[in-house]
Amino acid sequence: xxxxxxxxxxxxxxxxxxxxxxxxxxxxxSARGLHDVILYHMVISDLxxxxxxxxxxxxxxxxxxxxxxxxxxxxxxxxHIQNTSCFWGARIILKDLYGWEKPVTKxxxxxxxxxxxxxYKNKDFSREILKxxxxxxxxxxxxxxxxxxxDDVFQYSLEWAFFTRCQWGQSDTxxxxxxxxxxxxxxxxxxxxxxxxxxxxxxxxxxTLDDVKAAIRHYVARIPYDKVLSTASHFSTDIHYRPVSxxxxxxxxxxxxxxxxRERDIYANYINEAFLGAVEASGKDxxxxxxxxxxxxxxxxxSKMTAEAMFGLAEMFSRHPKARFCLYLSxxxxxxxxxxxxxxxxxxxxxxxxxxxxxxxxIRKVMGERxxxxxxxxxxxxxxxxxxxxxxxxxxxxxxKQLAEVLAGKIGQGQYDYEQAASIAKQxxxxxxxxxxxxxxxx
Numbered sequence: 001x002x003x004x005x006x007x008x009x010x011x012x013x014x015x016x017x018x019x020x021x022x023x024x025x026x027x028x029x030s031a032r033g034l035h036d037v038i039l040y041h042m043v044i045s046d047l048x049x050x051x052x053x054x055x056x057x058x059x060x061x062x063x064x065x066x067x068x069x070x071x072x073x074x075x076x077x078x079x080h081i082q083n084t085s086c087f088w089g090a091r092i093i094l095k096d097l098y099g100w101e102k103p104v105t106k107x108x109x110x111x112x113x114x115x116x117x118x119x120y121k122n123k124d125f126s127r128e129i130l131k132x133x134x135x136x137x138x139x140x141x142x143x144x145x146x147x148x149x150x151d152d153v154f155q156y157s158l159e160w161a162f163f164t165r166c167q168w169g170q171s172d173t174x175x176x177x178x179x180x181x182x183x184x185x186x187x188x189x190x191x192x193x194x195x196x197x198x199x200x201x202x203x204x205x206x207x208t209l210d211d212v213k214a215a216i217r218h219y220v221a222r223i224p225y226d227k228v229l230s231t232a233s234h235f236s237t238d239i240h241y242r243p244v245s246x247x248x249x250x251x252x253x254x255x256x257x258x259x260x261x262r263e264r265d266i267y268a269n270y271i272n273e274a275f276l277g278a279v280e281a282s283g284k285d286x287x288x289x290x291x292x293x294x295x296x297x298x299x300x301x302x303s304k305m306t307a308e309a310m311f312g313l314a315e316m317f318s319r320h321p322k323a324r325f326c327l328y329l330s331x332x333x334x335x336x337x338x339x340x341x342x343x344x345x346x347x348x349x350x351x352x353x354x355x356x357x358x359x360x361x362x363i364r365k366v367m368g369e370r371x372x373x374x375x376x377x378x379x380x381x382x383x384x385x386x387x388x389x390x391x392x393x394x395x396x397x398x399x400x401k402q403l404a405e406v407l408a409g410k411i412g413q414g415q416y417d418y419e420q421a422a423s424i425a426k427q428x429x430x431x432x433x434x435x436x437x438x439x440x441x442x443x
Contacts, residue, residue: 029126241312293331
């Protein structure tokens with residue numbers, strides 16, 4: 001970094017940061033071992049692409065055998081992903097939080113695994129990590145709060161059902177999501193990104209239009225507005241967004257066993273419109289967060305976003321002017337389009353650099369365009385999507401470095417002076433998360 005960028009980075013690091021979307025769990029907030037660092041799902045994708053035989057995510061609570069076998073199969077491929085920014089994040093974690101600067105090999109992995117596991121035993125360590133990162137609060141899934149045991153650092157989002165998310169090779173996902181929620185009296189964990197239908201046999205089944213309406217009423221009646229800042233879901237780019245009539249939905253339900261793209265779109269649109277209408281009618285002040293621009297592959301997703309879907313969403317946002325939408329985009333090539341929506345639709349805001357955009361070159365490009373096009377009070381400039389505090393730390397370092405570079409460039413061309421750049425950084429990292437989303441400093 002040159003002197004200007006270095007000074008900006010130091011000043012940006014002193015801004016208390018809000019992490020507006022994570023999957024951190026109150027029962028295991030920091031890494032439990034080496035697997036939580038180098039087998040984070042974004043690194044698994046790097047390893048899988050390099051030839052590692054495992055492309056699936058680790059289990060939520062992996063046992064010792066799973067941890068050992070997955071690490072040992074991954075180790076031979078670490079040398080091939082040293083170049084990736086995801087592995088840069090892993091190196092940041094190992095060096096800054098555990099003092100480990102050596103390559104991880106088959107001969108020494110148990111040593112660093114043990115160091116991390118020993119640190120994990122200190123239940124204050126996760127908060128020490130967040131303090132070191134100058135992250136003042138994180139927003140995570142409601143069910144991961146486990147009774148509020150980490151409410152000093154957690155606020156919550158309802159990530160329960162994904163009515164407009166497609167699944168690999170399936171056309172009735174919206175109904176599966178609705179059935180999943182219908183079978184629960186209180187909001188629980190969502191269905192996974194990659195779904196095994198065989199695990200869903202015990203769910204209540206939606207067969208008729210009356211069932212759909214009853215299940216939707218069940219869902220919206222259980223939104224705990226007093227406990228969450230937002231909902232979190234996904235808009236698939238493959239769905240053609242439009243209002244759907246009762247008659248269309250009823251006819252599509254009869255064809256569920258042979259459902260295709262047409263039925264998929266009808267199911268998703270009908271349920272989603274009912275959900276959005278209910279939120280508007282409630283009069284509750286809640287932000288509806290939706291990711292978009294990532295579509296299913298066998299294990300994870302690929303970056304995909306169509307212009308047609310973008311403007312189908314624009315019509316949806318216009319139909320629901322009292323609902324507040326916040327979008328996480330994973331497709332850089334549509335960032336200009338999404339910025340135009342945020343500029344022209346008062347109820348649309350933008351957040352962070354999601355999934356396939358979370359790479360330094362894309363982060364800088366997205367940052368620069370949004371700072372040029374979108375008011376700062378409609379930008380949430382950071383979320384880690386992390387499953388442990390360690391990755392929130394690493395990603396906060398990476399994002400702050402990119403923001404310093406972007407702001408230095410804008411100072412260099414005369415767009416901002418230094419004070420304006422520092423003020424803008426504070427607004428998008430700290431002020432807007434408080435005013436737009438309702439995040440609060442630590443109690």
